Amino acid sequence: MNKIEIIKHAEQYVQRIHQNDTTGHDIEHIMRVRHHALDIASNEDVDTFVVELASLLHDTVDKKLFKDPNQAWHQLNQWMNDMQLSDEIQTEVTHILKYISFNGGNNHGKLNSLAGKIVQDADRIDAIGAIGIARTFQYSGHFKEPMHISGQSPRNLSELNQDQYHNEPNTAINHFYEKLLLLKDGMNTQRGLQLAEERHQFMEQFLEQFYKEWNIQ
Ligand code: ADP
Ligand code: NI
16 A cells, blocks of 8 residues: 555544544544644655554554553554554554653653654644633533632642642642643744744643633622
């Protein structure tokens, strides 16, 4: 199978996986991440096939989204074998999918491929700005978290392990401080940083307005 055919198959594969998503990880998120990743990749010396493929597959094995992540990995490995992807490409895609996630800062420094860093920047662009805000409230609603609790401070990430970060009760507003506002300064690429600036500013404005409207007497 040639690369164009593999990408077409990947589109169909992820369409099936994300079609009923209401956590902010719907198929439109995946398509936007692909778009941003290819934009960033156009400034870099990188294999755009790996960038595109990993963008499409990046949320197919996420622990937050699937009840049985081992089963999700099994299904993905099966799919990559069906596509007859080389061992080299399978190893690179697997590495990217394993370490792309923010994971409460627990994956910091673990992603060591340029293609992976590009996909990570693209995923983070879609986690901030107006879309990032909308996705966060959708995620919180889906997992039955409150949007905000007066006086509840964000948690200190350096004191949390991976399980506490993901499983302890939280609020949508705290997620801004625990992740979204930290993303801009952690961008891997110049183009990623450039795309992040306006979106970051918009989130700061949003929070200011949110508190103004929340704190009425
Ligand atoms: P990552 O794996 O890096 O977290 P994803 O592509 O899975 O990236 O998208 C994560 C998005 O899901 C966040 O940017 C946010 O919108 C939403 N999200 C994840 N965890 C929470 C949470 N605890 N509260 C609210 N939104 C969340
Ligand atoms: Ni994503």
